Amino acid sequence: MDLDNNAVLSDADLASEQGNETAKVLQELGEIREELFILKDLFVRRLHDDKQKSQMIHTLDEGARFAFIEPFLTDLILVLDRLEKKDDDFARSVYEEIYDILHRRGVERINVTEGFNPALYNAVKSNDNPEIASVAVTGIVRNGYTLSGRVIRAAEVIVDRPVTK
């Protein structure tokens, strides 16, 4: 259709042109929305990935620190064992002092109760006892210790075990 300078669009033509513009805008909006979804999805995945990596780094870091300090602690625990064997006030006080230093850094002596817990105790000796129905701890051979919840040395215990017929 040829138009001169002063021609105006008819209503129909205008509507048609406006419709095309709208469709174009809508299409572009649609594309932008799709791109946004993709970016959002990527962002969420990256966040999740970062979280996982952060957890892994934390675990590796903890593992590395434990691996570094564990040999030192096991040596020190052997010194504590010897101090425990000496029944005098000086030895006891040195034991308590060293233990306190370690305790402030996350080392705990394992609390031994009657029920046998293989996660924390190591049964090094056993006696048969026909009067019991389940394994019971009756004595401690060597104390056990944990560092931030991880076992450095399990408590070495003596157990009574039921007699099976």
Added chain:
Amino acid sequence: MAEKIFGIDLGTTNSAIAVFENDEARILKNIDGDEITPSVVFFTGVDSDGNDESLVGIQAKNSAATAPDNIVQFVKRLMGNQGDAYNFKAPSGKEYTPEMISALILRKVCKDAEQYVGDGSVKNVVITVPAYFDDARRIATKQAGKIAGLNVLRVINEPTAAAIAFGLDTNESGKVLVYDLGGGTFDVTIMDINGGNFDVIATGGDSQLGGINFDQKIISIILRQLQEQGCTVDDEDDALMADIREKAEKTKLQLSNVETARPVFTINGSTYRIEITRETFEKESETLMQRTQLLLEDVLNEKNLGWSDINHLLVVGGSTRMPMVKKLLERISGKEVTYKVDPDTAVAQGAAIFASTLTTDSPDADAGMINLDVTAGERSGVTASLVISDVTSQSLGVITVDPNDHSRKINTVIIPHNTKIPTKKSEVVYTVYDNQTEIKVEVTEGNDADVEYVRVIGSSILSMPPYPKDSPVEIIYAYDPDQTIYIEVIDKVTNSSLGTFEIDRASNLSDEEVKNAMGVVKHATVD
């Protein structure tokens, strides 16, 4: 996305699992935070459905004394054996074969690894075995994996796995001797490594020689010095014995770094100071080191190799950290010993590297020679093929009759041990009598000519036409990478086949038994 394949070192005393990702082989720790899991199973009881409940690993070890009848250790030594004598009866009354016990260990190791890689994702594995493991034991290991619900793509030699870690890390080539001195066993392997190709040439070992033997030497020195200082050691004193054992092991480790160690003991209120020099320890351990030297030389001599033929010396196993090992090897080989691979985890890492070259849907995944492209990591920037061939760990032969004395039987080797596999070899034998109509083929495992010292692993009787005596018959053995033996007998008069058979693997579980075992192990809880 391709499924991950994991490498497992299923050890006699400890096991480990690793995966190759981000260009490195990473050991996956267990739930206790340790890289190794003791290969120990303890049956704690029975659940309300009658299924066994068990502990595996350090907690199983800790529980051993509470019920010694319920603990199973060192099961690897029993793999490949069948019969009641080798089975373990659990509290439920169910019988567990060595394969089933190993399956429980594998389940634990894989389950713990899933805390890092996702539940249910440890399915496809490569498992390592000692180089001297025979046909029955390798198949038993594979069956253990299957019973554990795993897809075992390959079973490879431990020294091979360690050498893979060495080869990929450094891209070196030449003849490599792998000296593996672990906690309880000693292995020697000679391999050819060349740009990703791995060829095992020879193997040897001693299953009763390892780090614990050296610990015992230190204990002897400690006890001797305590006695010299007037101390009477009560070996019923559990605390003292535990103290001596622990300090002996620490002393051994210390002497790898310092010349003198000074463990101290307090016994009955008195203090005893022990002094052990590295020189004293090495002198006490001389016989142990000589044992390893003799085994090394045997393996070299068998292949007419000398130290000048060996390009690289690889030491594996924690016990190789002792300076006396480095000293011995450098003295007898004239080569420098370097610690390029972490000796404690090399096997699992190498298995993981090898596993990364496989795909679960590759038709060649179970083939004898695997030619797969693998990118050897950003460090090298080279695409290499990983080709592994293996050797027979035992000679295979047939029982024949002494031609000069028909009452005497002799073992005739057809495939010598340390032959590269897959392989096909044959031996022509002759009929003994006129009109002989049957030939009995008894397949043996072992090097000796005396039948008393070899093991018959399978036999078959085949019919043949009645020929005059001294008629030739060819016995052909074909041996594949999983060490399955195929036998064919050829009538050389007519050049026709008299028949074929596979080895009747009486020392392995049948398919039915494996299926039943899977059911039992599946329902057993493992903590």
